[in-house]
Amino acid sequence: MKKKLKTLLSLSMAAALLLQGCGSTKNADAPFAPKYDKETEFSLTVAGNYSNFESLEAEFERFYEYYPNASLQYVTMDDYNNVISSALINSEPPDIFTTSSAMIGNEKYDDMFEACEVLSDPSLDIDYSCIRDSLIRTTDSGDVVMLPIFTTSYGMLVNMDIFEKEGLKVPGNFKELVSVCGKLKNAGYASPMMGTDRFSGSGLFNCFVYPMFAYNVIKNSDQVDALNAFEPSSGELMRPALERLYEFVNSDCIDLAKCQEEITDEYDSVIMRFFEGDVPMMLAAGDVVSGTAKRESKSDAFSAHPFKYRFYTAPAGDDGGYFINSISICFSVNKHSRDIDMANEFMRFLISRKELSNMAGLKRLITPVDDFSADEVYSALAEIPADRRFSDKETGLMDPAVRQFRAAIYAVGNGTMTVDEAVAAYGTIPEE
Amino acid sequence: MKRRLIIISNLLIMGFILFIIVSYANIKAVESNRNEIAAFEKMTMTTNQIIANYLEDEQHLCDIWADYINSSAEEGDMMTAKEAISFVRKAKISPEIEGHLIFLDNPERAGVSTTARVSDPNDDAISYKNINIFDNIEGTGDPNEAVNLTRAYTNPMNGVQSIAFYHDVTVFDQETDGPREALLMRVVPLSSLEQKFVFLKGEYENVEISLVDKEGNYVVHGKSFKNSNFFEYFKSYNAATSEEYEHVIREIAGGTGTMTIKNYKGEDCVLYYTPLETMTTWFLLAYIPAKDLVASRSIDWLLLGIASFGFLLLLIFNSIVMMNYNRELSEAAQQANQANEAKSYFLSTMSHDIRTPMNAILGLNEMVLRDSRDDNIRMYSESIRSAGSTLLGIINDILDFSKIEAGKMEIINVDYSVASLLNDLVNMVQKKAEDKGLSLDLNIDRDIPMTLNGDEIRIKQIIINVLSNAVKYTQQGTVTFSVHARKLPDKPDSVMLGVSVADTGIGIKAEDLDRLFVAFERIEEKKNRNIEGTGLGMAITQKFLDMMGSHLTVESEYGKGSVFSFELEQKVVKWEPIGDFEEAFRRSLSERMDYREKFTAPEARVLVVDDTPVNLTVFVNLLKRTGLKIDTAESGDEGIALFSREHYDVIFLDHMMPGKDGIETLREMKTLTDTPNTGTPIICLTANAISGMREMYTKAGFDDYLTKPIDAERLEMMLLQYLPGDKVTLVADADGDDTDEDALPDLLYHLEEIDPGAGLSYCGDGESYMDALMIYLGGAEKKADEIEKYWAAGDIKNTTVKVHALKSSSRSIGALKLGEFAARLEEAGNSGDQETLEKELGELLARYRQLARDLAPLNEQEE
Numbered sequence A: 001m002k003k004k005l006k007t008l009l010s011l012s013m014a015a016a017l018l019l020q021g022c023g024s025t026k027n028a029d030a031p032f033a034p035k036y037d038k039e040t041e042f043s044l045t046v047a048g049n050y051s052n053f054e055s056l057e058a059e060f061e062r063f064y065e066y067y068p069n070a071s072l073q074y075v076t077m078d079d080y081n082n083v084i085s086s087a088l089i090n091s092e093p094p095d096i097f098t099t100s101s102a103m104i105g106n107e108k109y110d111d112m113f114e115a116c117e118v119l120s121d122p123s124l125d126i127d128y129s130c131i132r133d134s135l136i137r138t139t140d141s142g143d144v145v146m147l148p149i150f151t152t153s154y155g156m157l158v159n160m161d162i163f164e165k166e167g168l169k170v171p172g173n174f175k176e177l178v179s180v181c182g183k184l185k186n187a188g189y190a191s192p193m194m195g196t197d198r199f200s201g202s203g204l205f206n207c208f209v210y211p212m213f214a215y216n217v218i219k220n221s222d223q224v225d226a227l228n229a230f231e232p233s234s235g236e237l238m239r240p241a242l243e244r245l246y247e248f249v250n251s252d253c254i255d256l257a258k259c260q261e262e263i264t265d266e267y268d269s270v271i272m273r274f275f276e277g278d279v280p281m282m283l284a285a286g287d288v289v290s291g292t293a294k295r296e297s298k299s300d301a302f303s304a305h306p307f308k309y310r311f312y313t314a315p316a317g318d319d320g321g322y323f324i325n326s327i328s329i330c331f332s333v334n335k336h337s338r339d340i341d342m343a344n345e346f347m348r349f350l351i352s353r354k355e356l357s358n359m360a361g362l363k364r365l366i367t368p369v370d371d372f373s374a375d376e377v378y379s380a381l382a383e384i385p386a387d388r389r390f391s392d393k394e395t396g397l398m399d400p401a402v403r404q405f406r407a408a409i410y411a412v413g414n415g416t417m418t419v420d421e422a423v424a425a426y427g428t429i430p431e432e
Numbered sequence B: 001m002k003r004r005l006i007i008i009s010n011l012l013i014m015g016f017i018l019f020i021i022v023s024y025a026n027i028k029a030v031e032s033n034r035n036e037i038a039a040f041e042k043m044t045m046t047t048n049q050i051i052a053n054y055l056e057d058e059q060h061l062c063d064i065w066a067d068y069i070n071s072s073a074e075e076g077d078m079m080t081a082k083e084a085i086s087f088v089r090k091a092k093i094s095p096e097i098e099g100h101l102i103f104l105d106n107p108e109r110a111g112v113s114t115t116a117r118v119s120d121p122n123d124d125a126i127s128y129k130n131i132n133i134f135d136n137i138e139g140t141g142d143p144n145e146a147v148n149l150t151r152a153y154t155n156p157m158n159g160v161q162s163i164a165f166y167h168d169v170t171v172f173d174q175e176t177d178g179p180r181e182a183l184l185m186r187v188v189p190l191s192s193l194e195q196k197f198v199f200l201k202g203e204y205e206n207v208e209i210s211l212v213d214k215e216g217n218y219v220v221h222g223k224s225f226k227n228s229n230f231f232e233y234f235k236s237y238n239a240a241t242s243e244e245y246e247h248v249i250r251e252i253a254g255g256t257g258t259m260t261i262k263n264y265k266g267e268d269c270v271l272y273y274t275p276l277e278t279m280t281t282w283f284l285l286a287y288i289p290a291k292d293l294v295a296s297r298s299i300d301w302l303l304l305g306i307a308s309f310g311f312l313l314l315l316i317f318n319s320i321v322m323m324n325y326n327r328e329l330s331e332a333a334q335q336a337n338q339a340n341e342a343k344s345y346f347l348s349t350m351s352h353d354i355r356t357p358m359n360a361i362l363g364l365n366e367m368v369l370r371d372s373r374d375d376n377i378r379m380y381s382e383s384i385r386s387a388g389s390t391l392l393g394i395i396n397d398i399l400d401f402s403k404i405e406a407g408k409m410e411i412i413n414v415d416y417s418v419a420s421l422l423n424d425l426v427n428m429v430q431k432k433a434e435d436k437g438l439s440l441d442l443n444i445d446r447d448i449p450m451t452l453n454g455d456e457i458r459i460k461q462i463i464i465n466v467l468s469n470a471v472k473y474t475q476q477g478t479v480t481f482s483v484h485a486r487k488l489p490d491k492p493d494s495v496m497l498g499v500s501v502a503d504t505g506i507g508i509k510a511e512d513l514d515r516l517f518v519a520f521e522r523i524e525e526k527k528n529r530n531i532e533g534t535g536l537g538m539a540i541t542q543k544f545l546d547m548m549g550s551h552l553t554v555e556s557e558y559g560k561g562s563v564f565s566f567e568l569e570q571k572v573v574k575w576e577p578i579g580d581f582e583e584a585f586r587r588s589l590s591e592r593m594d595y596r597e598k599f600t601a602p603e604a605r606v607l608v609v610d611d612t613p614v615n616l617t618v619f620v621n622l623l624k625r626t627g628l629k630i631d632t633a634e635s636g637d638e639g640i641a642l643f644s645r646e647h648y649d650v651i652f653l654d655h656m657m658p659g660k661d662g663i664e665t666l667r668e669m670k671t672l673t674d675t676p677n678t679g680t681p682i683i684c685l686t687a688n689a690i691s692g693m694r695e696m697y698t699k700a701g702f703d704d705y706l707t708k709p710i711d712a713e714r715l716e717m718m719l720l721q722y723l724p725g726d727k728v729t730l731v732a733d734a735d736g737d738d739t740d741e742d743a744l745p746d747l748l749y750h751l752e753e754i755d756p757g758a759g760l761s762y763c764g765d766g767e768s769y770m771d772a773l774m775i776y777l778g779g780a781e782k783k784a785d786e787i788e789k790y791w792a793a794g795d796i797k798n799t800t801v802k803v804h805a806l807k808s809s810s811r812s813i814g815a816l817k818l819g820e821f822a823a824r825l826e827e828a829g830n831s832g833d834q835e836t837l838e839k840e841l842g843e844l845l846a847r848y849r850q851l852a853r854d855l856a857p858l859n860e861q862e863e
Helices: A001-025 A056-063 A080-087 A106-112 A158-166 A172-186 A206-221 A221-228 A233-249 A256-261 A268-274 A293-297 A300-304 A340-350 A353-363 A376-385 A399-411 A419-424 B002-074 B081-091 B188-196 B198-203 B230-238 B242-252 B299-369 B375-406 B418-435 B455-471 B511-517 B536-549 B583-592 B613-622 B637-647 B662-671 B693-700 B711-720 B744-749 B755-762 B766-792 B796-812 B816-830 B834-862
Strands: A042-048 A072-074 A097-098 A148-154 A154-159 A279-284 A309-312 A324-334 A387-392 B097-102 B110-113 B125-127 B161-173 B179-190 B208-213 B218-220 B257-262 B269-276 B282-289 B412-415 B437-444 B447-454 B478-488 B491-503 B553-557 B561-577 B604-611 B629-633 B650-654 B682-686 B704-707
Touching: A001 B230, A042 A080, A056 A072, A056 A340, A080 A097, A080 A106, A080 B198, A097 A340, A097 B613, A148 A353, A148 B796, A154 A158, A154 A206, A172 A233, A172 B375, A206 A221, A206 A279, A206 A324, A206 A387, A206 A399, A221 A233, A221 A256, A221 A399, A221 B744, A233 A399, A233 A419, A233 B161, A268 A279, A268 A293, A268 B208, A293 B097, A300 B218, A309 A376, A324 B816, A340 A353, A340 B755, A387 B230, A399 A419, B002 B081, B002 B161, B002 B179, B002 B269, B002 B282, B002 B299, B081 B097, B081 B161, B081 B179, B110 B257, B125 B629, B161 B188, B161 B282, B161 B553, B179 B188, B188 B218, B188 B816, B198 B583, B230 B242, B242 B257, B299 B613, B299 B766, B375 B418, B412 B418, B412 B455, B412 B711, B418 B437, B418 B455, B418 B583, B455 B478, B455 B536, B455 B561, B511 B536, B536 B744, B604 B613, B604 B637, B613 B629, B613 B711, B637 B650, B650 B662, B662 B682, B662 B693, B682 B693, B704 B711, B744 B755, B766 B796, B796 B816, B816 B834
Parallel strands: A042 A072, A042 A097, A324 A387, B437 B478, B604 B629, B604 B650, B650 B682, B682 B704
Antiparallel strands: A097 A324, A148 A324, A154 A279, A154 A309, B097 B110, B097 B179, B110 B125, B161 B179, B208 B218, B208 B282, B257 B269, B269 B282, B412 B447, B447 B561, B478 B491, B491 B561, B553 B561
């Protein structure tokens, strides 16, 4: 199965390119025109693991403008990853459900993918040409069964007011970062950069240096298999990133102890600490950024002294930061849906530059469409040069390899291993 | 304006009624809403009961399963987990319901299911490790709850959203070979519960039923409720303070009631909340858009719409009727305007047509007054003057009312003789009083200054009006006319003239006093219908007095009489008291008889243009004694020709002339540049005496105007104003000056044959008389000889002709007796009575020659 999926993944890029032609013949910006009678009465259920999906519920309302007699509901499923496959074939199956890129390659979800409608079927008339090519996933037969709705990345939240107040420019590369941090420290900011010291993808080390590592892997794609196979020698590929991390944690840029003390989780605490207004740069993943909008009003400090903030890539590289784009969630259609036509119709409605941007804007996640202007928070991403923009899938790294790298940076960052030790121990570094 | 007011009033009334209707509709709507909400609450309570019954039933079935399993254990025949599930599998009827037996003490929270996994029909093992529903029910069911129920969750066996009723059971654990506590769950698809809501859906189309737990997490939620938690949803879409938010949480998680919230569209919605019967951990929320509960209000709006429409129709109808009336009124107003214009035209015409002959009458009469020495003639002439003035007063009365109406009444102050004024008044009223047998008592202050300055005409009008009224409305008794003067301490040049007229007439009721001064209003019209009057008199009187800074005071006792009085400040020209009124009147009369010009200006030259020759004659004669050089022209063109050729110091232009009228003539004169009359004042002569005259003539370019009939004194005063001062010589006061009669030689007064007065009367003035005397004297001897000669020749005819001439010439020099003698002989000659002629002709000629001799000294004086 794994092999099969590998093949699937390697072919996916080529297939995506082919598929783009299919989508490009249509105009994703054209206003939505209902395919069916507007008076059609139908109910659809969208299942997912988000406990809350207001941005999707907003889309339901927009969809009702075209189909006023429709009734769409979002259902949060417990133990989603384990039950979704069963749910799709039960007596009350969801019509649309969320999937993630991590599910690809996992045979556990074979049945689930089997139950997916082929969204690239031209008869469905779903035009996904507005979505960035690198985010399109296909089966080995070239079918598109999942379409990205939100994407995420790793980088940092920047308090623009502080930079404006101190007369500084947001740093574009590591050298500038060190320089700016020095100035900020002199200006009284104890830890110019902060973040949560966690093992997860939202952890500050991962946010800072993983994109740099991923870029290095893409540039050395011949060693990807070795990395995935945990060949010890391949650990050398981590060295540049680990050394930059070591350099970073030992600079004036960050006070790790302060981070550990003041940021107690990887989500709420990160946001609320950033809203205190005295952190110039907060290392965070896009998922964390998505929680900022709702928490602005919950922060007394931010309510009293609101400030402007933006998401930037972390300037870990000598030439600048790297924008690694990961799929956050995708939508798939259950081909066993009791109202498959209307489920596809909703997807046809949703997959457009306008609606996807609306959703991403509400969720404050990175839109999968090729236009960052819809959300000001992410507007800085548009400035990243094309050669430093890539999707996580382009690295070819499997999840275990990623976890080993994460273990390496967690160890080096916290000083439990040296760079050499971590490089040498690749494949066997203890994970959380 | 009136129309606008009516429309506004209509709209206000409409608005008020609509307001009442709306208020009433609102009250009814609120009441209706309340009823609707109450009905909605009732239905929701019913639903609650249905759900509660359902839950109780399901729990009961779960309990039966558990009781059977537990009773087996109690009886010593303890079931294994597999056996227990097998029992449940057999016991359950509905295929969609599952039984799960879970060991909560197992880290995996593993157990057995009655139904195999959908994805693997051979696998009935189950794990609740990743499903967090046991936090609050660890180990056991709550004994206080009739129903032990989990939140909605995803059945891990089939992925169906479900709820589970649970009960503790004891089963046999083969591993430990002993009893083990487990949780038996009756797992029911959530859709089964949702079907119970259909009952309410039938009544309310848009109702949405949600079940939440104490934290607000949805167990079931309607499609309008966003978010995963009701309280979060409320906070997102309702602007509430933290206190209000806490209050909502307390209310929903603690009681039963109704509240209005905003949904995600910002619409008002009614939310009924109540704990689920038999449970304290779940709460039922019944949500419905508020508009769905106020549908009955549409009936009120319909009513309101009908009422509004009705009012609108009424307004339109009223407007149409009103517009119709307005059109008629407009037409009437137009007709009235036309009538008014006709009236103005009529007044103008009448003014001109009456005043033009009046100018001639009064002007010529003035000549008679000046030139006549015959007392009788002067008395008649004086009466003509007085009556003429009254007639003018009446005309002015009517014309002035139009001025008053237009607010353009002018007060023109002149010097006047108080005695003359009083005499005119008494003369005018005396006869009327006598005719009615009334006594006119006069009470005239002897100390009133002889000459005052004021608007004589208006004052006369005022007093005449009051006196006439007194006479008119008094049937018997007395009318007392009193005039007094008192000095004003702070105004040494003026006196306060007090005038009062008391009568013993019918009096005026107190309630009628206010109507007294209203134009065209006549008090007790019916009773006084035989009394003439326009109703204008008192109104004009009061207006005039207002303009002069005074007012008429009336004291009246109905049936007994009235006293009208007023005070008027007048400037004093001559302080000499009038003394006894009768005497003063005579003196005034005498003063008039002894007219004397105010000035002489022989060097000044005046042009007068008027198409009526008699008016020119009057004009010239009125100014004869001033010595002015007066050129006359009978048309505008003639006037313009003189204007361009000769220099004049003042020019008088008649307004109404055939051909070029006065204004056209004036315009043409003004356009001429090559004229010696640049800057010469041009005064308009007009018989138009209507309001707005001064503005009209000033606007036309005249320097001033003079109304006809021309008042000699005003004419002289105007000339004094406009003539160059160096050409004017003011005449000294007439007292002690010679008169014409005094200028005659004394000789004349000592000749028996001569009556100088008669001579002057025949000749017009002393100069003419003297000329006539000299001619008579110069030809006397010759004419006497001729008579003798014809008589001697027996030529009786020529003798008679010559005697006739002697008669005329004798009479013309005042030799009246000689004239009579000659007349007798002329008659004898005509009748052929030679005997008389023979006998008396000698005496006639002797007296003729004697008179010539007696007059001979005149030749010396002349030389």
